[in-house]
Amino acid sequence: MGIVETLGFGQTGWGGLLLMGALMTLCLTLTALLLGAVLGAVVAAAKLSQNRAARTAGGFYTTVFRGVPELLIIYLVYFGGSSALTAIGGYFGVEGFLGLPSFIAGALAVGLICGAYQAEVYRGAFLAIPKGELEAAQAIGMHRLLRFRRIIAPQVLRFAIPGIGNVWQLSLKDSALVSVTGLADLMRTSQVAAGSTRQYFLFFIAGGCLYLILTSMSDRLFALAERRASRSMPAGIGQI
Amino acid sequence: MDIPFLFQTMKTLLAAVPMTLALFSLSVLFGGLLALLVVWMRVGGNPVLSRFARGYIFVFRGSPLLIQMFLVFYGLGQFGFIRHSFVWPALREPFVCAVLSLALCTAGYTAEIFRFGLRAVPPREIEAARAIGMSGFLLVRRIIAPIAFRHALPAYSTEIVMMVKSTALASLVTVWEVTGVAQRLISQTYRTMEVFLCAAIIYLVLNFLILQAMALLEHRLSPHRRAAAPLVPGSLPVSR
Numbered sequence: 348m349g350i351v352e353t354l355g356f357g358q359t360g361w362g363g364l365l366l367m368g369a370l371m372t373l374c375l376t377l378t379a380l381l382l383g384a385v386l387g388a389v390v391a392a393a394k395l396s397q398n399r400a401a402r403t404a405g406g407f408y409t410t411v412f413r414g415v416p417e418l419l420i421i422y423l424v425y426f427g428g429s430s431a432l433t434a435i436g437g438y439f440g441v442e443g444f445l446g447l448p449s450f451i452a453g454a455l456a457v458g459l460i461c462g463a464y465q466a467e468v469y470r471g472a473f474l475a476i477p478k479g480e481l482e483a484a485q486a487i488g489m490h491r492l493l494r495f496r497r498i499i500a501p502q503v504l505r506f507a508i509p510g511i512g513n514v515w516q517l518s519l520k521d522s523a524l525v526s527v528t529g530l531a532d533l534m535r536t537s538q539v540a541a542g543s544t545r546q547y548f549l550f551f552i553a554g555g556c557l558y559l560i561l562t563s564m565s566d567r568l569f570a571l572a573e574r575r576a577s578r579s580m581p582a583g584i585g586q587i
Numbered sequence: 588m589d590i591p592f593l594f595q596t597m598k599t600l601l602a603a604v605p606m607t608l609a610l611f612s613l614s615v616l617f618g619g620l621l622a623l624l625v626v627w628m629r630v631g632g633n634p635v636l637s638r639f640a641r642g643y644i645f646v647f648r649g650s651p652l653l654i655q656m657f658l659v660f661y662g663l664g665q666f667g668f669i670r671h672s673f674v675w676p677a678l679r680e681p682f683v684c685a686v687l688s689l690a691l692c693t694a695g696y697t698a699e700i701f702r703f704g705l706r707a708v709p710p711r712e713i714e715a716a717r718a719i720g721m722s723g724f725l726l727v728r729r730i731i732a733p734i735a736f737r738h739a740l741p742a743y744s745t746e747i748v749m750m751v752k753s754t755a756l757a758s759l760v761t762v763w764e765v766t767g768v769a770q771r772l773i774s775q776t777y778r779t780m781e782v783f784l785c786a787a788i789i790y791l792v793l794n795f796l797i798l799q800a801m802a803l804l805e806h807r808l809s810p811h812r813r814a815a816a817p818l819v820p821g822s823l824p825v826s827r
Contacts, residue, residue, distance in 0.1 A: 414748070414794045415787045416755030419766050427779040523651035527759065534653060541661065548662035555650040555658065562649040 353544060354553055361540040361550070368536030369557045375453055375532060376522045380515060382458030387465025394470055405466065412463035417456075417521045424456040425449070425528045453525030453532075461518040468510030472503040505576045512569030516562055523558070533557055589781065596772060596785045600765055604789060607764040610682075610754040614689035615747060621690060622697035629702060640698070647695030653756055656688040660760045685757035689750065696746050704739030705731070737808045744801035748794050765789055 356362040393405035412420065428447035436445045476499065484494045526535035537554030541547040629640035647655065663669050663678055677683045708731050716730045758767025769786040773779050806813075 410791065411787060414752075414791050416752040416766050416790060418755040418758070419769060419783065419786055419790070422766075422770055422773060423779055423783045426773050426777070427783070430777060430779060520651040523653045524756070526653070534651065537654065538657065541657075546665070548658065548665045551654055551658040551662050555646075555654045558650040558654065559646065563645075 350549065353546060353549065361536075361544075364536050364540065365533065365553060365557060368531060368533035368554075369561065371450075371531060372519070372522050372533040372558075373561065375450065375457065375525060375530070376515070376519050378450075378454040379457035379461055379518055379522065380511075382454060383461035383463075383465045383514070383518070386458065386462030387469055390462065390466035391469035391473065394466065395473060409463045409466050412460050413467075417460055418524050418527070420460055421453065421456040421524055421527060424459070425452040428452050428455070449525065449528035449530040452528055453522065453530050457518050457521050457525065460521060461514050464514045464517065465511065468507050468514060469503060471510065472506035473499065475506045476502050508569060508573045508576055512566070512573070515565055515569065519558070519562060519565070592776075592778070593781055593785060596782055597788075599772060600768055600782075600785050600789055603763060603765045603768040604793075606762065607751075607754050607793075610685060610689065610757050610762065610764060611751055613686045614693060614754070615750055617686065617690035618693035618697055618750075621694035622701055625694055625698040626701045626705070629698060630705060644695045644698055647692050648699070652688065652692045652753055653759065655692055656685065656756055656760055659688045659691075660684040681757075681760045681762050685754075685760055685762050689753055689757070692753070693746065693750055696749075697743065700739050700742045700746060701735065703742065704735035704737075707738035708734045733808070737805070740801065740805050740808070744798060744805075747797060747801065751790065751793055751797065 352360055354360060354362050354365075390405045390408050393401040394409070396402060425447060428451075429445065432445040432447055433443075436443075480498055480502075481494070484498045489497065522532060523534040526532055526538065529535065531539075533554055537550045541550035544550070625640050625643055628636040629644070631637065659678075660681065663684075669675060669678065678687075712730055712734070713726065716726050721729065754764055755766035757764055758770060761767075763771075765786055769782050772782045776782070
């Protein structure tokens with residue numbers, strides 16, 4: 348069987364499955380990024396708050412989830428989540444082992460990790476807002492919510508785009524580790540295809556190329572977003 | 588809390604720490620050397636080498652480490668000329684494959700970090716060194732390397748912490764380091780939380796020690812910044 352046939356879209360080809368895997372990887376990373384955005388915003392707020400306990404908790408979260416291997420966190424969420432689910436099931440009278448669906452476990456685990464990174468991104472972006480603007484908004488009597496909507500959120504988002512781009516790339520690559528839970532993402536599909544055809548080199552190269560396409564395309568997208576978001580900013584620092 | 592179980596788990600996991608450290612130190616060493624080569628090709632002025640280095644950095648930074656590791660571990664053995672060559676006895680070992688792929692991957696990231704460090708070397712210092720007759724290796728050793736390394740150090744310490752976390756992937760090619768042993772313990776005992784706690788503490792302590800060592804190195808390498816501190820009584824010079 349030729350390479351074209353093996354990687355193609357025909358009956359015996361793996362092309363379609365690989366593309367489905369790539370789609371799964373994208374879905375997983377997107378879900379994780381959104382989850383991480385919510386978590387990151389909350390943790391960033393905690394780290395910036397006046398409350399000492401909140402600051403400590405925020406620092407603890409970012410230290411743990413940025414310092415412990417991603418694989419270990421995936422194990423924690425997958426196995427821990429499954430045994431928690433089994434316990435809850437047992438409480439409601441469901442017998443036997445209940446597994447956490449691997450998509451949910453993976454999205455949760457990668458989301459927890461990228462939330463820790465996003466928290467740092469948002470914190471840095473908030474600190475980049477000129478103090479005078481916040482004071483001015485307060486001085487003309489804007490409420491907290493209005494201040495957040497009009498002054499803080501637009502600028503934090505703008506300053507955070509390069510950082511979010513980095514986190515996205517990181518999460519895209521971390522999502523490959525979710526394959527250990529059996530989720531049919533790009534990594535897992537390449538592995539299965541490689542194993543069943545015994546063409547390890549070919550399929551890992553093909554999978555790697557698809558990952559490269561995903562990362563380079565999203566790189567371009569974030570560059571575009573950055574240019575668009577900063578179109579009202581004076582050109583200068585940081586722009587080459 | 589089951590203290591004897593935690594104690595026993597900690598003991599089992601600590602026995603795997605030398606393996607994690609071996610993976611880490613060998614891959615950082617070889618990855619660093621390879622990064623020097625790549626960055627030399629990237630900025631050396633030869634367009635062919637520069638393009639190759641660019642491609643190298645793109646490929647190894649853009650695809651997940653896991654797929655690279657599987658490519659080395661499963662993919663290379665597929666070829667007869669590799670199986671019959673003198674490198675096969677080494678490449679057959681999972682440990683060698685893990686170190687090889689970790690080093691190849693970190694070289695891509697580290698090369699970019701070193702390149703940004705090189706950018707920070709003021710051209711006038713190079714000019715001055717040339718003016719007094721320094722050239723070639725002496726110029727690199729006395730002027731360029733110290734300045735570039737000092738500027739690259741903060742980003743490099745982040746990369747090194749990433750490397751500690753990346754060693755966890757070696758467990759997926761059957762090298763029994765801390766995460767692999769933790770996974771085995773989890774699936775034997777179903778006590779995810781306790782095992783995770785122990786493993787997380789090990790990694791956090793490792794990262795903390797490494798970051799402290801890097802901070803110490805940074806402190807040692809930048810005496811010029813401390814010397815400028817004002818000698819006002821009662822004001823301590825602030826490092827960092």
